[in-house]
Amino acid sequence: MYLKTILLLPAITFLISLLFYKTESVKKYLNLIVYGILFYYGIILYKQIGTNFGYNLNFSSLSVNFNVTYLGYFFTLMITGLTFLTVLFYLKFMKDENAPRDFYIWLAIKTFGMLGVVFASDLFTFFLMWEVMSWSTYFVMRKGENTQESSFKYLIYAVSSGMLLLVGLTITYNTFGTFDFAQIHNALSGASVSLLFLLAVIFIGSFAIESAVFPLHSWLPDSYSNTFSPITSYLTGISTRIGVFAIIIFLFNIIGMENINKLVIFKGISLMYILGLISAITIIIPTFTALEQYDAKKLVTWHGIGQGGYMILGLASGTALGIAGGIFHIVNHLTYVSLILFSVAAVEYRTGTTNLNKLGGLIKKMPIEFLGLLIGIIALAGIPPMNGFVSKWMIYKTLILTGHPILAIAAVIGTLGTILSVYKLIHNIFLGQLPPEYNNIKEAPFILQIPIIVLMIVVYVLGVYPGIALSLIAKIQSALNLPAVNYTLHGVSKEVGELNMNVINLVFLGGIIVAYLIYLLGNKRRHVSQYNNYAAGHFLTEKTKYNFNYKFYAALDHVISPWKKRIIERTEKAIISFTENFGEYFRRIYTGNLNTYTMYILTAFVISIIILKELL
Amino acid sequence: MSTILWIVFYPIIAFIIGLFMLGYARKFTARVQRRYGPPWHQLIFDIVKLMSKKTNISHGYMHDIAIMMLLGGTLLTLLFIPVPGFHYFAQYGDMLVIMYIILIPSLGMALGVGETANPNGSIGISRALMMLAGYDVAFALSFIGMAMLNHTTSMYQLMLIQQQHGISSWGIVVNPFLGIAALIALQGMMGEKPFEVFIAPHEIATGPMVEMGGKYLGIMMIQHCIGVFLEITIFINLFLGGAKNWIELIVKLFVVFTVLLSVNAVFGRFRTDDAVRFMWKIPVAFAIIGLLIVIL
Numbered sequence: 001m002y003l004k005t006i007l008l009l010p011a012i013t014f015l016i017s018l019l020f021y022k023t024e025s026v027k028k029y030l031n032l033i034v035y036g037i038l039f040y041y042g043i044i045l046y047k048q049i050g051t052n053f054g055y056n057l058n059f060s061s062l063s064v065n066f067n068v069t070y071l072g073y074f075f076t077l078m079i080t081g082l083t084f085l086t087v088l089f090y091l092k093f094m095k096d097e098n099a100p101r102d103f104y105i106w107l108a109i110k111t112f113g114m115l116g117v118v119f120a121s122d123l124f125t126f127f128l129m130w131e132v133m134s135w136s137t138y139f140v141m142r143k144g145e146n147t148q149e150s151s152f153k154y155l156i157y158a159v160s161s162g163m164l165l166l167v168g169l170t171i172t173y174n175t176f177g178t179f180d181f182a183q184i185h186n187a188l189s190g191a192s193v194s195l196l197f198l199l200a201v202i203f204i205g206s207f208a209i210e211s212a213v214f215p216l217h218s219w220l221p222d223s224y225s226n227t228f229s230p231i232t233s234y235l236t237g238i239s240t241r242i243g244v245f246a247i248i249i250f251l252f253n254i255i256g257m258e259n260i261n262k263l264v265i266f267k268g269i270s271l272m273y274i275l276g277l278i279s280a281i282t283i284i285i286p287t288f289t290a291l292e293q294y295d296a297k298k299l300v301t302w303h304g305i306g307q308g309g310y311m312i313l314g315l316a317s318g319t320a321l322g323i324a325g326g327i328f329h330i331v332n333h334l335t336y337v338s339l340i341l342f343s344v345a346a347v348e349y350r351t352g353t354t355n356l357n358k359l360g361g362l363i364k365k366m367p368i369e370f371l372g373l374l375i376g377i378i379a380l381a382g383i384p385p386m387n388g389f390v391s392k393w394m395i396y397k398t399l400i401l402t403g404h405p406i407l408a409i410a411a412v413i414g415t416l417g418t419i420l421s422v423y424k425l426i427h428n429i430f431l432g433q434l435p436p437e438y439n440n441i442k443e444a445p446f447i448l449q450i451p452i453i454v455l456m457i458v459v460y461v462l463g464v465y466p467g468i469a470l471s472l473i474a475k476i477q478s479a480l481n482l483p484a485v486n487y488t489l490h491g492v493s494k495e496v497g498e499l500n501m502n503v504i505n506l507v508f509l510g511g512i513i514v515a516y517l518i519y520l521l522g523n524k525r526r527h528v529s530q531y532n533n534y535a536a537g538h539f540l541t542e543k544t545k546y547n548f549n550y551k552f553y554a555a556l557d558h559v560i561s562p563w564k565k566r567i568i569e570r571t572e573k574a575i576i577s578f579t580e581n582f583g584e585y586f587r588r589i590y591t592g593n594l595n596t597y598t599m600y601i602l603t604a605f606v607i608s609i610i611i612l613k614e615l616l
Numbered sequence: 617m618s619t620i621l622w623i624v625f626y627p628i629i630a631f632i633i634g635l636f637m638l639g640y641a642r643k644f645t646a647r648v649q650r651r652y653g654p655p656w657h658q659l660i661f662d663i664v665k666l667m668s669k670k671t672n673i674s675h676g677y678m679h680d681i682a683i684m685m686l687l688g689g690t691l692l693t694l695l696f697i698p699v700p701g702f703h704y705f706a707q708y709g710d711m712l713v714i715m716y717i718i719l720i721p722s723l724g725m726a727l728g729v730g731e732t733a734n735p736n737g738s739i740g741i742s743r744a745l746m747m748l749a750g751y752d753v754a755f756a757l758s759f760i761g762m763a764m765l766n767h768t769t770s771m772y773q774l775m776l777i778q779q780q781h782g783i784s785s786w787g788i789v790v791n792p793f794l795g796i797a798a799l800i801a802l803q804g805m806m807g808e809k810p811f812e813v814f815i816a817p818h819e820i821a822t823g824p825m826v827e828m829g830g831k832y833l834g835i836m837m838i839q840h841c842i843g844v845f846l847e848i849t850i851f852i853n854l855f856l857g858g859a860k861n862w863i864e865l866i867v868k869l870f871v872v873f874t875v876l877l878s879v880n881a882v883f884g885r886f887r888t889d890d891a892v893r894f895m896w897k898i899p900v901a902f903a904i905i906g907l908l909i910v911i912l
Contacts, residue, residue, distance in 0.1 A: 361733060363676065363678060363731055364676060367677075370678075374727070378723070381719075382716060383716050383717075383719050383720060383723060384713065384716055384717050384720070389716060393712055393713070393716075396712050397710075397712060397769060400712075400760055400763050400764060400769055401763075401767065401769070403764060403911070405757075405760055405761070405764060405907050405910075405911065408760050409753070409756065409757055409760060412752075412753070412756040412760075413753060413756075416748065416749045416752055416753065417749070419719065419723075419745065419748070419749075420745050420746070420748075420749055423723075423726055423741070423745055426727070426730075427726075427730045427738065427741075430730075431678075431727065431730025431731050431733075431738075432730060432733055432735075432738060433733045434733075498707060498708060499708070499709060499710075499713065500708035500709065503705065503708040503709070504692070504696075504708070504709055504713065504717065507691075507692050507695055507696075507705065508688060508689065508692045508717075508720070509688075510688075510691075511687065511688030511689065511690070511691035511692045511695075512684050512685065512688035513688075514627075514687070514688065514691060515683070515684040515685075515686070515687035515688040515691070515835070516684050518687065518835060518838065519680070519683060519684060519831065519835060521667055521831070522667050522668070522669070522672060522830060522831025522834065523668070523669065523670055523671075523672055523830070523831070524672065525672035525673070525674040525680065525830075525831070526671065526672065526673060526674065527674055527675065527676060528673055528674070528675060530675065530733040532673075533732070533733060533734050533827065534734060534736070534821065534826055534827060536821070546733070546734070546735055547733070547735060547738075548735035548738040548739050548742070549738070552742050553742060553745075553746055555743070555746055555887070555888035555889040555892065556746045556749065556888075556889070556892060558889040559889050559892050559893050559896070
């Protein structure tokens, strides 16, 4: 049974990493092989969708239950695929003497936790695996310099997310007496609206922390961008998206569409609309924050937050097209964001920096990485013919046609901000003047290029043949009792307003060919060096800095920064003073007197005994 | 068969009309400014001269590919815009597609200019992108308003709906606020004064074009002719009821272009931040009022 194998394989990598704890050179190849096998099993799991197995825990009446759903299969593909590529990239990226010894151990635990979450068929298993996943994430990201503080910030958020989940779990079990998703779903149809609201706020709040939805996002950029670059790619690509998976499961599997429609505060303002508004803010603010970053990794991780907003916006639209767009955007985001970050990491491997103000002109030295980053940013900005456009198109379209102008305009503004900042990203790394210190730089090693080339192909193929992914997504939607999207191999079918990416692609290629013929009409061109340049009569030499990359969008900053000062900084000040006062109140608890602490512990003990007695 | 003929001849027709429009533009601006101005066919001479230059300087492969992406992307956008007699591709992609494929030429150009390693070019691109962030908000808003009003995102459908009852069903008559917002945004999209910050010959040596010469500049001029045609046609299709035949289309093109040119002829250039600020205030305000009328 493949499911058991899949859950077992991370344990094998765990053992390998323990056995060869000190010999990095052996364990990295063994790990690569096992993750390759895991990816293979992840693919062929398709044959066994619908199987399940349970395991009774000896010490209590609880049991751990797993089953394979279409959604689970969809996420398994992404988890195993990206983990394999990351391990492949990490193999060459980290030099053996610098490599943290325990990385593979925590990666194995994290992979196990993520796979457990996507296969969980009851709330208890889900919670257990959720905790395994979020704790191991802390150790995975705590690699490299200056990561102690930022990853600790993540831990605080992750723990509060877990606590919220525990509260939700307790309430659910106390009310309905079951952990099983299907049984909770049946019981919920008779539940009161206020209980539904309570559960929705608790669960979505918990998952929103993990998927970095706007007010709860501040842990993400620092903790993700401080680690080693391949890990950044892995975390941005899949780790955060498990939060979105949990939101899908909770909204459509546990609550169910028929109950969601009951959740209306007053006329027209429903839970889904509020979720949509929050994700609209999640799109705009992080995207425009990304605009002013000057570290490549930080810029992309901020976009990771913003793109998460599109996914939830799609889900919140509640239509077949929108939900399909939201789910499709998860896999699109995974492919292009890891493509971008792998390219940036390959540049970092050669130059040793990701600072956008120090790089430039690398296009002639590293053309493969340039192409990778180019295809990645076209997809991220949502420009045809790459895959990011298709899912964003589905989301825009559904928002316009269902009459949500505010959400639609937020999505469009987010895309504008994205275009601006990704051009800055590619310009400052690959275009402009090449600094003399990078004159002798070579291409990155071939092993680092493999993930980049693979992902380039995936991004393009999913852009021209979105039907490959949409066929699976339509099955996911039917399995979740939602209306399924009408798709074709090249896009969306006529009933919802046709989109045919193949036609767009072919016409574009035809246009390029015509342009090439016109280009051939002229005389032969001659390539010249970057110092053979118009400089108003001056002669350029190696010593002349003739480049524009510092503060790339200064004028826009003049427009935006007063707004930011007015709104955001004042809000921040208010929050800070509130927290300080609040903290001052709590500080009184810590008297520094040992007797007081003993009393606290005793009180807590007594209270927990009383609560446990009530519960059991 | 007729579809293939259209695919071949539509870009050529668009190019010739664009050529006439740009020739007219130079003459018109000159006359407003009490100059004599170049003859209307000056642009043809320019293109022939540039395409037959002996030296063509390039800074690398991206620079070469950029110029093809520029023209190829423009042709792609053009074919998706319905005109009288030809709307074959309109069924495969709606206005949302057009809004994003219209960015492909600019993206290609931006990459090529980046590779030339000239700061004037980079500053030009940075300004052009900031302008994009300025005008596209108003343009997207007004398009969303039109789409919500008519319950379709297809440009061809929008055109047909507006042709039902003559002038009274035109978008700009039904909802003038959206139309005015889009018209101001169009001024920015075309890079006419006061929004020509990214060309700015006196400040940044024509910005993106600074390292372009010979056939590169020639292809850019060909693209500019088609670009003028397609940008104004988008506006006509969305707000002026499209056109039932080509004569109507040409008349409308020249009327709209004259409006844009008269503003262009008498204004100076805004600073970039002022231009963006203006775009985020006046046209967006118009568009929001229009949108509110649509919703309520």
